[in-house]
Amino acid sequence: MNFLESFRVSLRSIKSNKLRSFLTMLGIIIGVAAVISMVGIGQGATADVAEQINSLGSNLLIVTPGQAKQGRISLGAGSRDSLTLADADALSQNSSIAGVTPSVTSRAQLVWESNNYSTQLEGTSETFPQVRSTNLQQGRFFNHFEVKTQANVAVIGTEVVTNLFGEGANPIGQTIQVNQIPFEVIGVLESKGSSGMTNNDDRIIVPVTTAMSRFTGGNYVSTIYVSAASADMMDQAKFDAETTLRTQHNLKPAADNDFQINSQSDILSTAQSVSSVMTTLLSGIASISLIVGGIGIMNIMLVSVTERTREIGIRKAIGATRWDILRQFLIESVTLSLLGGAIGIVLGIGAAYLIGKVASMSISISMSPIVYSFLSSMAVGVIFGVYPARKAAQLKPIDALRYE
Amino acid sequence: MNPVIGIKNLKKIYRIGDQEIHALRGVNLDIGKGDFVAIMGPSGSGKSTMMNVIGCLDKPTSGEFFLDDVPIMEAHDDELALIRNQKIGFVFQSFNLLPRTTAVENVELPLLYAGVPAKERRERAIAALESVGLGNRLNNKPNELSGGQQQRVSIARALVNNPVILLADEPTGALDTKTSIEIMQIFQQLNQSGKTIVLVTHEPDIAEYAKRNIHFRDGQVVADEQVKERRWANVEEVKS
Numbered sequence: 001m002n003f004l005e006s007f008r009v010s011l012r013s014i015k016s017n018k019l020r021s022f023l024t025m026l027g028i029i030i031g032v033a034a035v036i037s038m039v040g041i042g043q044g045a046t047a048d049v050a051e052q053i054n055s056l057g058s059n060l061l062i063v064t065p066g067q068a069k070q071g072r073i074s075l076g077a078g079s080r081d082s083l084t085l086a087d088a089d090a091l092s093q094n095s096s097i098a099g100v101t102p103s104v105t106s107r108a109q110l111v112w113e114s115n116n117y118s119t120q121l122e123g124t125s126e127t128f129p130q131v132r133s134t135n136l137q138q139g140r141f142f143n144h145f146e147v148k149t150q151a152n153v154a155v156i157g158t159e160v161v162t163n164l165f166g167e168g169a170n171p172i173g174q175t176i177q178v179n180q181i182p183f184e185v186i187g188v189l190e191s192k193g194s195s196g197m198t199n200n201d202d203r204i205i206v207p208v209t210t211a212m213s214r215f216t217g218g219n220y221v222s223t224i225y226v227s228a229a230s231a232d233m234m235d236q237a238k239f240d241a242e243t244t245l246r247t248q249h250n251l252k253p254a255a256d257n258d259f260q261i262n263s264q265s266d267i268l269s270t271a272q273s274v275s276s277v278m279t280t281l282l283s284g285i286a287s288i289s290l291i292v293g294g295i296g297i298m299n300i301m302l303v304s305v306t307e308r309t310r311e312i313g314i315r316k317a318i319g320a321t322r323w324d325i326l327r328q329f330l331i332e333s334v335t336l337s338l339l340g341g342a343i344g345i346v347l348g349i350g351a352a353y354l355i356g357k358v359a360s361m362s363i364s365i366s367m368s369p370i371v372y373s374f375l376s377s378m379a380v381g382v383i384f385g386v387y388p389a390r391k392a393a394q395l396k397p398i399d400a401l402r403y404e
Numbered sequence: 405m406n407p408v409i410g411i412k413n414l415k416k417i418y419r420i421g422d423q424e425i426h427a428l429r430g431v432n433l434d435i436g437k438g439d440f441v442a443i444m445g446p447s448g449s450g451k452s453t454m455m456n457v458i459g460c461l462d463k464p465t466s467g468e469f470f471l472d473d474v475p476i477m478e479a480h481d482d483e484l485a486l487i488r489n490q491k492i493g494f495v496f497q498s499f500n501l502l503p504r505t506t507a508v509e510n511v512e513l514p515l516l517y518a519g520v521p522a523k524e525r526r527e528r529a530i531a532a533l534e535s536v537g538l539g540n541r542l543n544n545k546p547n548e549l550s551g552g553q554q555q556r557v558s559i560a561r562a563l564v565n566n567p568v569i570l571l572a573d574e575p576t577g578a579l580d581t582k583t584s585i586e587i588m589q590i591f592q593q594l595n596q597s598g599k600t601i602v603l604v605t606h607e608p609d610i611a612e613y614a615k616r617n618i619h620f621r622d623g624q625v626v627a628d629e630q631v632k633e634r635r636w637a638n639v640e641e642v643k644s
Binding site: 002397 | 462489490496626
């Protein structure tokens with residue numbers, strides 16, 4: 001008896017017990033669907049994070065203050081006040097550094113006529129468009145002079161335009177109230193779309209000097225963005241930035257840095273490793289239901305062997321070898337698990353897209369989890385099918401024929 | 405010429421718990437080609453065990469057993485499967501057809517395990533079914549057939565691989581008198597065309613259709629004689 005015929009015999013027995021076969025497959029279906037959708041969502045999130053970090057700008061170094069300590073208790077990264085506008089100026093003197101832009105952030109309430117809208121306020125310098133790779137859709141960005149003179153000018157995102165002025169309106173030249181201080185709108189940022197948690201289009205950008213004196217107070221900035229002269233210069237730029245800042249802050253050679261410099265790729269790899277751990281964890285949990293599904297298959301196959309003892313006896317009496325019987329039952333369990341796996345893959349892809357739609361998350365379905373699920377459901381079929389199949393194959397024909 | 409079945413001092417001992425049951429206590433038996441033997445005896449006499457041993461379904465404990473010159477005592481399980489497939493055709497009291505499987509597929513089964521290609525398999529199965537008069541019931545499933553028809557499918561299945569010996573275990577046990585005679589007629593026709601047949605029965609009148617009767621009692625052959633007044637199965641006679 002060849003493989004194809006064993007397969008036909010198995011298929012017939014699966015078909016003759018449709019409901020039972022379906023219930024048996026359900027474990028595998030759920031397991032595979034869970035793996036596929038979890039991995040799809042996880043990989044989608046990873047891609048999102050990568051895109052978000054890349055959208056910050058190219059060849060970017062991000063300088064943040066170090067940790068403040070109260071006694072021996074760390075208050076967390078960025079909690080220290082250590083970066084100033086002077087630091088930003090000093091950094092821009094390095095030849096390995098193409099541009100520097102400081103940043104302070106705050107929430108702001110915007111009012112125009114009777115509309116009001118709350119958004120993210122960022123104070124920065126005229127180098128922002130170059131360093132953060134952001135273009136303008138309309139109008140202009142503020143210049144060096146306006147930063148120096150603490151001018152009340154603002155560049156707003158498209159979402160702010162829509163919410164404050166209405167879809168497609170031209171806000172250039174209009175005066176809006178930002179926390180009750182009048183600002184002239186001079187430009188609109190090109191839409192970057194929302195990426196993950198932050199919405200690049202939902203913000204207002206003002207000169208950093210204005211922001212510090214009017215909104216955030218104090219002499220310190222929260223972040224300095226540094227763009228290296230080229231991708232090859234990243235390490236050099238990071239080294240130069242560190243040296244410059246240590247000099248600026250009068251740190252003794254033995255003292256620790258009171259700031260942190262992260263490159264875009266550092267953040268990217270951290271974020272990616274976090275989400276890959278999440279993906280592994282989720283699919284690990286999902287794999288458990290694959291094993292549970294396998295136990296279900298084994299259970300049903302054992303019942304099936306008992307039920308069909310007489311059939312096994314007949315087959316043996318007319319010349320089936322142990323291998324013939326073993327193969328028949330093994331193919332049956334593998335067919336069950338593969339069929340379950342295939343249905344699970346289709347359902348999993350569907351579920352992932354559905355979840356993506358409902359929760360507006362990116363979904364990335366790649367080939368590897370599909371191949372992995374297919375192979376593991378096959379493995380489940382073989383592993384959990386061997387014992388019942390062996391039991392069937394080892395029945396003595398005379399005992400099997402006498403079985404009532 | 406060597407006999408189809410050659411048995412010398414054959415013993416079969418079952419162990420149930422710590423009890424030993426001597427089902428066969430040294431049986432000597434030769435069955436030649438073309439013979440038609442009925443094995444008889446009360447229940448517990450060892451006739452069924454004898455049948456299972458001849459059919460290579462059960463292995464004897466000791467003795468000698470040659471089937472078509474093959475030493476069965478030395479054969480492994482898979483070799484026995486091959487012998488059952490190639491040399492033996494079984495007919496059971498309860499038919500033992502696969503349920504939910506058509507007549508022609510049931511008959512094809514031994515050929516399937518013999519590795520005969522699909523087309524030839526189908527042709528031979530149809531020919532076998534036609535030879536037992538079921539050419540018009542090829543695609544019926546067992547539950548759509550009468551007892552006699554089921555038994556004829558089972559005979560077709562036994563014959564399809566052209567075995568050296570046909571073994572029938574109480575083939576008429578589940579059938580009425582008229583159908584029994586029809587089945588015996590098929591056996592007699594097969595025997596006349598040269599097939600060796602061994603039949604187990606406890607009905608003396610069924611045994612009279614055979615050429616030779618062997619009586620078992622307590623695991624031994626107590627009588628082995630040619631049938632003096634042989635019956636001939638004639639379906640027409642029964643009808644009238």
